[in-house]
Amino acid sequence: MKRMLSLRSVAALLSLATAALGLLLVLADPLALQALRHHGFDQYQRWQPRAFEAVPVRIIDIDEASLEKIGQWPWPRHRLAQLVDQLGAKGAAVIGFDVVFAEPDRTSPRRAVAEWALSPTQARTLENLPDHDASFAAAIARHDVVLGFALRSDAAASPLQQATPPNAPYRYVWVGEPSPQALHAFPTAVPPLPLLDAAAKGSGVLTFVPDGDGVVRRVPLVLALASTPVPSLSAELLRVAQGTDNYILRRAEGEAPALAEVRIGQANVPTNARGEMWLHYTTEQPQRYVPAWKVLAGDVDPALLEGHIVLVGASAQGLMDLRFNPLGRVMPGVEAHAQALEQVLSGHYLNRPSWALAAEALAVVLGCVAVVWIGAFVPSLWAAALALGMVGGVLWGGWSAFSNHRLLLDSFTPALAWAMAFVLASLCRHFWSERQQRWVKEAFSRYVSPNRVEYLMKNPGQLELGGKRQQCSFVFTDLAGFTSLMESIDPAEAVTLLNRYLEEMISIAFRHHGTLDRIVGDALAIMFSAPVVQPDHAQRALDCAMEMHAFATGYAEDLQARGIAFGHTRFGVHTGEVIVGNFGGGAIFDYRALGDPVNTAARLESVNKHLGTLICASEATLSACANVSARPVGQLVLKGKRAALKVFEPLPEELPLGYAPTDLYQSAYEAVRDGDEQAQAQFEGLYERYPLDPLVNLYCARLAQNELGDRIVLSSK
Secondary structure, eight states: OHHHHHHHHHHHHHHHHHHHHHHHHHHHOOHHHHHHHHHHHHHHHHHSOOOOOOOSEEEEEEOHHHHHHHOSSSOOHHHHHHHHHHHHHTTOSEEEESSOOOSOOTTOHHHHHHTSOOOHHHHHHHTTSOOHHHHHHHHHHHSOEEEEEEEESSOOOSTTOBSSOSOOOOEEEEESSOOGGGSOEESEEEOOOHHHHHHSSEEEEOOOOOOTTSBOOEEESEEEETTEEEEBHHHHHHHHHHTOOEEEEEEOSSSSOOEEEEEETTEEEEOOTTSEEEOOOOOOOGGGEEEHHHHHTTOSOGGGTTTOEEEEEEOOGGGTOEEEOTTSOEEEHHHHHHHHHHHHHHTOOBBOOTTHHHHHHHHHHHHHHHHHHHHHHSOHHHHHHHHHHHHHHHHHHHHHHHHHHOBOOOOHHHHHHHHHHHHHHHHHHHHHHHHHHHHHHHHHTTTSOHHHHHHHHHOGGGOSBEEEEEEEEEEEEEETTHHHHHHHSOHHHHHHHHHHHHHHHHHHHHHTTOEEEEEETTEEEEEESSSSOOTTHHHHHHHHHHHHHHHHHHHHHHHHHTTOOOOOEEEEEEEEEEEEEEEEOSSOEEEEEESHHHHHHHHHHHHHHHHTOSEEEEHHHHTTOSSOOEEEEEEEEOTTOOSOEEEEEEOOSSOOTTOOOHHHHHHHHHHHHTTOTTHHHHHHHHHHHOTTOHHHHHHHHHHHTTOOSSEEEOSOO
């Protein structure tokens, strides 16, 4: 429960952190997120471009063919005057130039001669020469023409630049507090020639404000020259075409200065906060264009121009007025104005509503909290499915809003924030799971051998009922006299002494990578080569038994020196083939070894009581060990057995106090084994010198009762 509460606390902190981070990203709107959002909106347009509708908007294209037929750009202004008159004659409602006529026509004869040094008589003659600019101005005055001008972001660095707008036959009316600071502002402008400007019905800005990647996604309807609003070419063409004088700017609700809508005559155009209109592009439509040379040649069907808003612009690559659009296509800049006009006339708008940012921020916050808790507590596959469903759902929602309602809602930032939150929650859960596994491993290792726990962690499939045959070695121990000790001292103290004893004994077993089979009171059963196969299991078992024996002996002697009658420990070591596995039922099972070698090891521990020894090991174990110091005990026939088992007493490097030298004992033992008549005399001689040696005592007693040979039949366990 403590672990779950801690995980909940971490999940709560993580959900708050991811929600706060996501909210910060939404509000800060870094360039990377802007790029993600814009590319997403671009993809929507590629999937569903605007269907082209035949509305009265046409582009007169100064294309490569027109340059080839008419001549290089710029064309003489009298030729442009012809173009305007031709368009007017064909019934064009209003003509807009996507060109800035900032300088006089250098091809005009009057201008060329004016640069000479002339006498008064020659100067009077100059007045009779043609003036192309005057011709162009006269044509402009005869028709409804809107000229273009450019805004500059640098201060006046050229005589052509000025800080005041050109001819402005319009006025701006604000609905709400005037907020020109919301508009894209520029300090200077490059206007058309005053002569031309005075003749035109209006002037519009040609300047776009593209995104960082250069793609034109929006067309401004109104911008600011210094702090004075000025219309774009698209807006001014709409105004002149409708014969209205006013632009009505409706401010968005809220304290921050922002626009919501621009009204031009009968057209109410939704905009973003900076007065820009979102473009929904059609695919490339050749019928939108009419080559300029055809108009000049009079080779144009009047139906293509009558009642149309006509824009004059260039698609020729050399004129450098090419832009990128969201469909991945390079287009002439004039087409952006044309497509904006088409959308207004057809009532087709893309809108990013004023509440979009708040909705997106709320989605980020709530979604991050949800996916963190899903990632932290729902099962992994379900969590992944739910998180994927949420991300897919919000992305589908963004697409559906665009496809069905023409709304631009940013579903990409919430999807990204949710995905990041889910990854973090999954990492947190993974970390917590590893921590839990470590905790379980450490806790479980207090009940089961660490090597068994580690094996099951790596091989969970082994947690199945059943077993297999394999060679294993076993060490059985038993503490002598502990029941009597419990009766003679405080039970709590006795338990403390036993726990210290068992803790070190088990630690020794684990150091030798033994598996704790079971603890029965003060007795231990240790298994080697299971579950992990150990080729040197016999050596490990014997070394473990000897280290345990050394500790148990020292521990008992220390307590006995303090007046506590702590008994000695007996050991039995044996090796053989057993069946190892999980035994039990569906509710609970136990991992252990079954077979006669297990019982034999237990009997060898018990037989120490009859022999007077503390450790007995079978020949099966010792034969698989190297550099072992041991002396033979005899051929033991354990109770219930028929075959004799050759048993040895392993010896430490330093013989225990009172033990006969190994070579002397070996000589006497061989005499007994071989039936030598001198065997009794040899053991009696050893007994006189080493009366504390348990095996010397054993064989002296047997020989005294005329029990010859080393075959010892045990009548009890």
